[in-house]
Amino acid sequence: MSSTDSASVFSILRSKGVLLKENLRPTLELESGSNDPMAYMLTLILIAVIQSGGMSVPQAALMLVLQLVIGAIGGFLFGKAIVWLVNKIDIDNASLYPILILACSFFTFSVVTLAKGNGYLAVYIAGLIFGNSKIVHKRSIGTFFDGFTWLWQIVMFITLGLLVNPHELIPVTHIGLFIGVFMILVARPLSVFISLLPYRNFSWRARAYISWVGLRGAVPIIFATYPLLAGIEHAHVFFNIVFFITILSLLVQGTTVTYMARKLKLIDKPALKEEFGIELSEDIRSVMSEIDLTPAVLAHGNRLMDLKLPDHTLAVMVKREGRYFIPKGNTVLKEDDKILMISDDDKALLESYKELGVKKYTFKKNE
Known part of the structure; x- marks a missing residue:
């Protein structure tokens, strides 16, 4: 039950248009991605202990170390290899790149698992390396996997729901409530506050919010099927208890994610929505910015040439009432126009925004 589902948390927040501070x-995404491999290892160790009639502490420790070390090394090596392969191979049809990466993910998981390592940890680390590397078609690949992730979360919940008979949840209600309430109100807050003791940059409100949003998703239910497949005694009872606790977590924590963020004053101002939807290649180090024209900005003059912009800066495009056009120096600007800027000097551009009184703008730069 230690696995959390940050995707569900941010889906709820996104649907309400809420952004978080601090x-x-x-932080929540890192926790969610890193606790799945540990929960997987603990599940396997406990199943092995039950099946073998007892596993010694040295054996359990050796298994844990091997899973972590082989999983981490395998994930790092395969992550680097996948980055090299994707950038090296030239596929005419760009839509096949996500399929290639998906195949590489399955291959990584299989090889590392066969080598007695943790396949989940390997895929997670490989994904971290791949996602933070310079790769071709990065935006389209990210869009594909975003939708792919949500599709399989839906499929998982439907499939796992088919394994549950509602009347079988009634006998485990009392123990499910006890464990669920204990995890939400005691175990989760205690573990979070202890784990975050070295990190002084988190306020008590942020720590309290992290404690509250330990939302359970499909992963604990999937791990609960492992004892079923292993033929462990009373495994079906374990599965029903885990399913009950997951539903309890979704009902109690899932419905109060936004309320708690507002109550703890952790809601940040939403970022300005990008209107042009343009992405620069990672090889281009220029900054791209979108600005909203207000009466304060137009007070300096209503033509593009009247706006004092720094050198090496271009006003590339204007959006006005749903229409896009490329401006000239004598283009007359109007209130609520949106201008796309590209500049090689981000500091000078920000200074010019201050002088012009530009308050609403986006700012994107490849590091």
């Missing part, structure tokens, strides 16, 4: 999003 760098909480990457």
